Structure formats: C-alpha cells, structure tokens
Amino acid sequence: MYIQIFKNYLFGYVRITIEGYFIERLMNLCSNKSILMWNSKREKQTILEVNVGVKDFKKVVKLAKQAKCRVNIKQKKGIPFIFNRYRKRKIFFISLLLIIGVIAVLSNFVWNIEIVGNEKIQKDEILETLQKEGLQIGTVKSKVDTKEIINKMRLDRNDLAWVGVEIKGTNAIVKIVEADQKPEIIKEDEYCNIVAKKAGIIEKISAVNGTPLVQKGDVVKAGTPIIGGWLEGKFTGTRYVHANGSVQAKVWYSENVKIPLKQVVSKETGNEETKYSLRINNFTINFYKTLSKFQKYDTIEQNKKLKLFLDFYLPIEIVQKNNKELVEETINYTKEQARNKAVEEAKSKLEQQVEDKQNILNTYINYEETEEYIEAQVIYEVLEEIGTKEKIVFWKEEMLWKKEV
Numbered sequence: 001m002y003i004q005i006f007k008n009y010l011f012g013y014v015r016i017t018i019e020g021y022f023i024e025r026l027m028n029l030c031s032n033k034s035i036l037m038w039n040s041k042r043e044k045q046t047i048l049e050v051n052v053g054v055k056d057f058k059k060v061v062k063l064a065k066q067a068k069c070r071v072n073i074k075q076k077k078g079i080p081f082i083f084n085r086y087r088k089r090k091i092f093f094i095s096l097l098l099i100i101g102v103i104a105v106l107s108n109f110v111w112n113i114e115i116v117g118n119e120k121i122q123k124d125e126i127l128e129t130l131q132k133e134g135l136q137i138g139t140v141k142s143k144v145d146t147k148e149i150i151n152k153m154r155l156d157r158n159d160l161a162w163v164g165v166e167i168k169g170t171n172a173i174v175k176i177v178e179a180d181q182k183p184e185i186i187k188e189d190e191y192c193n194i195v196a197k198k199a200g201i202i203e204k205i206s207a208v209n210g211t212p213l214v215q216k217g218d219v220v221k222a223g224t225p226i227i228g229g230w231l232e233g234k235f236t237g238t239r240y241v242h243a244n245g246s247v248q249a250k251v252w253y254s255e256n257v258k259i260p261l262k263q264v265v266s267k268e269t270g271n272e273e274t275k276y277s278l279r280i281n282n283f284t285i286n287f288y289k290t291l292s293k294f295q296k297y298d299t300i301e302q303n304k305k306l307k308l309f310l311d312f313y314l315p316i317e318i319v320q321k322n323n324k325e326l327v328e329e330t331i332n333y334t335k336e337q338a339r340n341k342a343v344e345e346a347k348s349k350l351e352q353q354v355e356d357k358q359n360i361l362n363t364y365i366n367y368e369e370t371e372e373y374i375e376a377q378v379i380y381e382v383l384e385e386i387g388t389k390e391k392i393v394f395w396k397e398e399m400l401w402k403k404e405v
Helices: 002-011 023-032 054-066 079-085 090-106 123-132 146-156 335-351
Strands: 013-019 037-044 047-053 070-077 112-116 160-168 171-178 192-196 200-209 225-228 230-233 237-240 244-260 262-280 283-286 297-309 312-332 360-369 373-385 387-391 393-395 398-400
Touching (some): 002 013, 002 054, 047 054, 262 297
Parallel strands (some): 112 171
Antiparallel strands (some): 013 047, 013 070, 037 047, 262 312
16 A cells, blocks of 8 residues: 555645545545545535545546546645746756756765774874775765775774774774783793893892892982893802892983973964864865954864765865954063963973972972073982892803893
8 A cells, every 4th residue: 555655756646635425426436436535524414635646646536426526636746846847947847957967966975974982092093094995985886895995004003903984874883992012021930130220220120030230329320220131140050030129210301391481372362263163075165265353363273064964074174263363462480470370381381291209308499590591400310129130141152131022
C-alpha cells in the first residue's frame, strides 16, 4: 500500500470531495475496480474527503455518476503538479538541478578533517603528517585507504600509540592516542654507571652498588662519571655491576630580566567590531571594504565550516574577525619599582624550572642599572639529585663512558 502511495506522489494525486447520499456505494464500486483511496475524512453524512491518484481520477468521476454523487477537486499534490506550478520559473529549476549536481559532486571529496585526542601534539603537525600520507582537504574519498594511512602514521611517528581514521560523509575523523615518552629503563641485570646529568658541586654521595668516583666538594660537569659500575676485589679482581646509589649536588639556575624605566604598552579600549568573510577553498570573499575603522587593533579570527547535515561538510567557511581597539599608554617606573618587577618576573621563570622549591638553598640577586633600564639577575642555588644511569658499552675489552643512542 505504501509503495502505491509513493508512486501516486511521484506521478501526482488529488484531494477530492465527494458529495451525495450514496457515498458508500461509490466506495464499493471503486474497491471493486481496485482503485486506491487513502486518508479519508468524513465532513458530514453526505460529504467525504479522500486522496486518489491522477490516473484513477477519471475512473472515480465515471463511477460517481453511477452512484449519483458529485466529485470536486480540492487540492492537487505530487511532483507533476509542483513542476507544473513552477513551469514558468525555468531559472529556478535549472538552479535547483545545478545545486543538486554540485552537492552530488562535492559528496565525493573530503572537505573537513577532525582531529580527536591530541593534547601535546599540535593539530597542524597531525595535518602535515596526514597530507604526506595522502589525506588532506579536497582528497577524493575513493582514493583514501584508511588502513594504509593508519599503518604509515604509526611507523612514521613514535609519539603516537594508536591511530584511527574514519570517513563519514565529507568528514574525515582522525582519532589518536599519544604515546608516553618514557625514559630508557636499564634492566637490573645490565651493567651501568651513574653519571652527572648536570654540572654542580658534590654535597653527598652514597653508593649502594658500585665504586664512588667523586667526593664531597668535587666539581663535576654534565656526563662526568660519579659512581662506576664495577667493584674491585682482592681475590676476584674487577667485577662489573649495575651501579646504584644517590648523588646530591649544588646546582644553579639563573634568569635575567630587563625592565625599561619608560614603557609603551597597548591596552584595550573596550570598543569592538566584527567583520565577516566567505572562504571557498582558497578563495576569499570579504563582506567589508576596509580592514578596520581602528588605527590600532588586535584581531581574533574564528572559522566555521558549513555543513548540510551531520558529517556532510562543504568546502565553504564563514570567517568571523573580531577586532578589538587598542591604545598606547606610557608607563613610567621608578628604579625601585623596576627592580621589584624585574626580580618578580625572574623568580617566576625560575620557579617553573625548579622541581621542588624546598630544595632552594640560597638566592642571589645582581642588578645592572642605567638611565634607561634596570636589569636583574636572579640565581637559585638548589640541592638536587644529579645522578642518571648509563649502560656500559664494551669495545676491545675496554670500558667506555658512552651513552647509547
């Protein structure tokens, strides 16, 4: 029945009003002739509204005369009547057909790439890698081999633990799981030394396994061996081991910050304006004549891709530019204010480098002053664990202090 109704919509149908005292007789006659009628509605005892296909309408009129009923057309529906209604609007139909054709063509391409799961890795890096593997905006969907792209990305990038690529409509969804960059773990049964990972002055050394090579007060550079991975025995001679121990040293962190006594800074006035553009692939149409009415301004750009429905993106972007007016303001610092500001900024930078503030032993501050600026040098003296393990590499029966790459 529903298939027949769809066919009637395709070929056209009419909503008719039947008037008479013998409507039931007419309906029986139509049923006997296999004439489909649907959506009937009784207005009165002698009036009935019903739908009937165009091809059956003349048959109903003929049968209505036999049943002594009158038939009037109330509405004409279906595709033929729609075309007939707009037959004089050729441009409209041509445009409609062109739009349908363009959409059909565009549906064969990828017009949006969505990256999901990246936290440390920048989106542009992923897009660049995808482009090398053959997936970018404008790529034909039939040429996208998702399995090959996944395999190549995992081989090319060590910072990806998992990759998934899915094509939905004109949208490519790339899901990634970033790999944890863990330091090399040296197994307990492997020979290793402990070397200094940074320069410093030794404060305390405790060798649990291995031979101490430095003592308190020694100055070491980065890479200097501090606990050797061997033990000397009177009867056993040299025996190589997996060095273990703790080495604490004084290390230093330094930051220099220069503050001009006279600064020109930009501040927002609170005045804003919004500009719009239409970007079709790489072609841009601006809906404004001038970039901005402000002499100096800061711009925040937002792009929104158009889509017809879920996951069916078009190669069209609405570009919204928010311009915020800026004015220049001159700030004059006293030398005392400049010193305090320079030290504050330097300490803020240093505290991002020091892992534990409780290990800061001393703070040293030096100043350089001119008529134009104050420069502060802040130095933190910190007690830190500086030891790191390195495998022992043997070559021609000699022990080399060499880090494996």
